[in-house]
Amino acid sequence: MNKFWPFFFMFWPFVAVVLFFIAPSMGWWFPSEAFSPLGVQIDNLFYLILVIVSVTFVGTHIGLGYALWKGVDNKAEKGWFSHGSHSLEVLWSIAPAGILMFISLYQLDVWRTYRVKSAYPKDLYGVAEVTARQFEWRIRYPAPGKKLQPTPQPDDLYTVNDLHVPVNQPVLIRLRSMDVQHSFFVPALRVKQDAVPGTVIPVWFEASKEGGFDLTCAELCGWGHYKMRGRVFAERKTEFEKYLNTLKAEQGFDGVNKPSESGAEIAKTE
Amino acid sequence: MSAVHPTVGLSDHGHGHAGHHEIGFVGKYIFSKDHKVIGIQFLITTLLMLMVGGALALGVRFQLAWPWRAMPLVSQLTGGLFAAEGGQISPEFYTMLFTMHASVMIFLVIIPILAGAFGNFLIPLMIGADDMAFPTLNMLSYWFMWPAIACFGMSFTVNGLNAAPANGWTAYPVLSAVVQAAPGAGDAQTWWLFGLTLVGVSSMMGSVNYMTTIINMRAPGMTLFRMPLTIWSMFITAILQAFALPVLTAAGFMLVAERTLGFKFFVPGNLLINDAPATVGGGQPLLWQHLFWFYSHPAVYIMLLPAMGMVSDMLAAQVRKPIFGYKPMVYSMAAIAGLGFIVWGHHMFTSGMNPALGMTFMISTMMIALPSAVKVFNWIGTIWGGKVQFNTVTLNCVAFVSMFIVGGLSGIFMAAVPVDIYFHDTYFIVAHFHYVLFGATLFGCFGAIQFWYPKMFGRMMSERLGKLHFLLSFIGFNGTFFPMHLLGIAGFPRRYADPYIHPYMEHLMPINRFITLCAILMGIAQFILLFNFAFSFFAGKKAGRNPWNANGLEWSAPSPPGHGNFDVPPVCYRGPYEYSSPLSEGTDFLMQTDPLRHTGGVGNAGDGHH
Ligand code: HEM
Ligand SMILES: [Cu+2]
Numbered sequence: 001m002n003k004f005w006p007f008f009f010m011f012w013p014f015v016a017v018v019l020f021f022i023a024p025s026m027g028w029w030f031p032s033e034a035f036s037p038l039g040v041q042i043d044n045l046f047y048l049i050l051v052i053v054s055v056t057f058v059g060t061h062i063g064l065g066y067a068l069w070k071g072v073d074n075k076a077e078k079g080w081f082s083h084g085s086h087s088l089e090v091l092w093s094i095a096p097a098g099i100l101m102f103i104s105l106y107q108l109d110v111w112r113t114y115r116v117k118s119a120y121p122k123d124l125y126g127v128a129e130v131t132a133r134q135f136e137w138r139i140r141y142p143a144p145g146k147k148l149q150p151t152p153q154p155d156d157l158y159t160v161n162d163l164h165v166p167v168n169q170p171v172l173i174r175l176r177s178m179d180v181q182h183s184f185f186v187p188a189l190r191v192k193q194d195a196v197p198g199t200v201i202p203v204w205f206e207a208s209k210e211g212g213f214d215l216t217c218a219e220l221c222g223w224g225h226y227k228m229r230g231r232v233f234a235e236r237k238t239e240f241e242k243y244l245n246t247l248k249a250e251q252g253f254d255g256v257n258k259p260s261e262s263g264a265e266i267a268k269t270e
Numbered sequence: 271m272s273a274v275h276p277t278v279g280l281s282d283h284g285h286g287h288a289g290h291h292e293i294g295f296v297g298k299y300i301f302s303k304d305h306k307v308i309g310i311q312f313l314i315t316t317l318l319m320l321m322v323g324g325a326l327a328l329g330v331r332f333q334l335a336w337p338w339r340a341m342p343l344v345s346q347l348t349g350g351l352f353a354a355e356g357g358q359i360s361p362e363f364y365t366m367l368f369t370m371h372a373s374v375m376i377f378l379v380i381i382p383i384l385a386g387a388f389g390n391f392l393i394p395l396m397i398g399a400d401d402m403a404f405p406t407l408n409m410l411s412y413w414f415m416w417p418a419i420a421c422f423g424m425s426f427t428v429n430g431l432n433a434a435p436a437n438g439w440t441a442y443p444v445l446s447a448v449v450q451a452a453p454g455a456g457d458a459q460t461w462w463l464f465g466l467t468l469v470g471v472s473s474m475m476g477s478v479n480y481m482t483t484i485i486n487m488r489a490p491g492m493t494l495f496r497m498p499l500t501i502w503s504m505f506i507t508a509i510l511q512a513f514a515l516p517v518l519t520a521a522g523f524m525l526v527a528e529r530t531l532g533f534k535f536f537v538p539g540n541l542l543i544n545d546a547p548a549t550v551g552g553g554q555p556l557l558w559q560h561l562f563w564f565y566s567h568p569a570v571y572i573m574l575l576p577a578m579g580m581v582s583d584m585l586a587a588q589v590r591k592p593i594f595g596y597k598p599m600v601y602s603m604a605a606i607a608g609l610g611f612i613v614w615g616h617h618m619f620t621s622g623m624n625p626a627l628g629m630t631f632m633i634s635t636m637m638i639a640l641p642s643a644v645k646v647f648n649w650i651g652t653i654w655g656g657k658v659q660f661n662t663v664t665l666n667c668v669a670f671v672s673m674f675i676v677g678g679l680s681g682i683f684m685a686a687v688p689v690d691i692y693f694h695d696t697y698f699i700v701a702h703f704h705y706v707l708f709g710a711t712l713f714g715c716f717g718a719i720q721f722w723y724p725k726m727f728g729r730m731m732s733e734r735l736g737k738l739h740f741l742l743s744f745i746g747f748n749g750t751f752f753p754m755h756l757l758g759i760a761g762f763p764r765r766y767a768d769p770y771i772h773p774y775m776e777h778l779m780p781i782n783r784f785i786t787l788c789a790i791l792m793g794i795a796q797f798i799l800l801f802n803f804a805f806s807f808f809a810g811k812k813a814g815r816n817p818w819n820a821n822g823l824e825w826s827a828p829s830p831p832g833h834g835n836f837d838v839p840p841v842c843y844r845g846p847y848e849y850s851s852p853l854s855e856g857t858d859f860l861m862q863t864d865p866l867r868h869t870g871g872v873g874n875a876g877d878g879h880h
């Protein structure tokens with residue numbers, strides 16, 4: 001009974017570690033592996049920190065538990081009369097400082113590629129302007145073959161909530177907000193960027209796998225914050241172009257003349 | 271500063287000198303200027319607010335476990351009072367719930383329980399003063415809490431009992447600045463801002479008082495490096511408050527001016543919000559974030575440092591050992607406070623601010639983990655080789671250390687900017703700050719209540735109930751918050767009324783149900799604390815002056831101390847941590863006031879013996 005509490009304080013970290021080991025198989029883990037090169041780097045960084053942190057977590061708890069374990073049946077008349085140790089203080093200041101410095105410097109590169117313009121990939125393709133509003137994502141593509149312009153063009157193409165991008169191609173979106181703050185979050189690609197009213201923020205990412213990925217809002221934007229559900233579709237270049245052409249056909253349709261051939265076909269199959 | 275009024279015996283506190291100056295019931299217990307009464311007033315108020323905040327949190331948890339179900343009990347009791355349709359939580363009401371939960375917990379519980387309750391009660395007693403430097407100011411600091419509570423409460427009642435601020439405790443504009451952006455919030459948001467300002471006024475009065483008292487009113491012999499770490503922590507906290515708070519207050523007034531007078535600090539032009547006319551003006555939404563976090567990051571340390579100090583004092587007494595590394599403990603608190611002013615940007619990594627700033631804030635944030643680590647090692651060093659007695663106080667202190675380790679380590683993930691890109695505004699953040707604020711601070715406070723209760727009321731709290739409360743709280747707490755790390759890794763965003771409409775989160779409902787059940791357990795456990803608190807007042811074992819055989823000056827005063835605190839004006843001969851000193855024969859403690867064994871050898875607390 002004496003040892004119950006030391007045991008208790010060592011037992012729970014054990015449960016915590018076990019939980020982390022079983023979590024991936026229970027689905028309590030990343031929604032999927034990262035489907036973007038930058039995302040892979042972020043994950044690697046996460047796992048590196050996870051290892052460092054887990055070792056520290058377990059180590060400190062073993063130390064704590066051991067001190068308690070010994071302390072409950074300390075038969076000595078008095079406790080150990082010590083006010084501290086200078087060399088220990090130095091040791092346990094320098095060691096964590098070194099580790100923390102290492103983590104800081106190690107990950108600067110990822111941050112730089114993600115956010116510093118001069119470090120962006122060279123072949124960035126400006127795919128669309130994404131404007132968040134309560135409670136949807138409005139998307140403006142340039143007409144096929146044209147470049148994305150800062151201001152809306154007459155032949156721009158518009159959709160809501162579905163963002164199509166070419167796969168294996170670093171793409172850039174211009175992120176804006178029409179009303180309050182929102183945040184563009186695509187968990188599978190590990191991308192998140194706030195949309196700030198009054199500012200246009202460039203965001204780049206590269207999907208390395210074809211498919212549809214959930215797009216959510218990560219900054220409280222009002223009562224419907226939770227339902228700003230969008231999708232990012234990464235598809236082969238040809239399909240992406242087809243998609244734009246369909247959009248063009250639909251949006252160019254004046255209600256009298258038939259929409260262009262290819263567009264009508266795709267519209268049917270969808 | 272008034273003179274010391276000696277009291278005669280242990281039991282007749284406050285009556286021994288009744289003829290000296292008569293104070294009526296109101297002056298003694300309501301508008302009291304006695305720091306002890308004010309401290310206890312703060313304590314009882316904050317414990318009640320803890321229950322209010324907890325109830326709001328259970329509302330949040332209920333929705334996440336059983337989305338859109340009518341709340342049991344609540345729906346029957348209140349009908350459609352708060353919730354939209356017969357007890358069901360509407361999405362709008364959900365945003366109000368988490369906003370008010372955080373606001374109540376931060377501004378009406380954690381901040382006032384540390385500085386207001388324990389700061390007030392302990393500072394004069396531990397430094398050997400008869401009261402605070404400015405007793406009237408002190409009284410006002412308590413009574414300003416009530417208008418603040420009223421304003422927060424008002425915000426729940428304007429607009430026909432169905433409104434409240436709905437913009438998060440961080441109240442980011444544009445959402446919080448333009449009324450139409452969150453229609454339900456209406457005037458409530460403005461009331462909320464007034465409430466915030468009043469809490470600030472209260473804190474500021476406290477902070478001025480604490481600084482002055484600690485600098486000027488220490489007993490003879492109480493040098494700076496003989497001060498208990500509790501006092502150091504309160505002192506550093508008071509400085510943090512004094513420098514950070516004005517920024518929040520100013521920002522709050524700016525936002526009020528924006529909401530009510532049409533000023534444009536935060537709202538840029540040409541926004542089309544809901545049905546409002548297009549906005550005009552050239553404000554900057556990020557300005558608020560900078561101002562807000564310039565206060566609120568230091569504030570998270572305001573919400574922690576005093577608990578660190580108190581745990582250090584309690585732990586040393588419970589393991590019968592000097593604190594390990596007294597001076598490093600002091601310096602690391604000072605470092606945390608100093609660094610705390612230059613890390614606010616880590617809340618804004620994804621806000622779109624200049625990436626170079628992001629790097630700077632990342633490095634300073636990493637560095638703030640260092641003094642935290644040093645403190646943890648020193649606490650473990652304090653326990654090492656001690657004679658550990660597992661009572662309620664020890665349990666809560668050890669839990670403090672253990673939970674703080676988790677919270678500090680999860681902070682490292684988020685300090686690494688690229689990882690924070692993914693974690694920002696997910697449940698990982700929620701897990702992180704609950705580990706530091708509840709896991710560390712609140713467990714520290716549970717320990718402190720148990721430890722200083724005999725000094726407050728002259729009776730011990732029940733150990734049985736205390737341990738039961740600890741066990742249930744600890745299990746409930748970890749069951750609630752540990753899995754939230756995993757939710758965060760799964761990309762589960764904060765502040766979602768119904769996350770399950772997103773396919774990648776559909777499978778997370780069962781774990782959320784588990785979390786809610788643990789939260790309910792934890793909530794129920796708090797009634798044990800309240801019961802223990804009230805019950806022991808009448809039935810607790812009578813305590814003498816020094817029930818824990820501890821060293822501090824407060825233990826040389828009667829329990830409870832009368833008006834003026836000390837019957838014999840205390841003189842301090844040594845540091846507060848001389849436990850198990852070879853100089854003390856037959857006992858394992860050496861009180862700071864003990865003159866008999868005063869020798870030149872044992873001086874400041876930090877003097878090394880190794
Ligand atoms: C070991 C040192 C710590 C580090 C490195 C650290 C790091 C961070 C970072 C980077 C964030 C922002 C995450 C985001 O929103 O994306 C954060 C949030 C937060 N931290 Fe810490 N933290 C530390 C300790 C603490 C302590 C001691 C407290 C309180 C006592 C605390 C309270 C909070 C709170 C309340 C938030 C979230 C505020 C909100 O968004 O609502 N942290 N922390
Ligand atoms: Cu949004």
Ligand SMILES: [Cu+2]
Nearest residue numbers: 567570614616
């Ligand atoms: Cu912070």
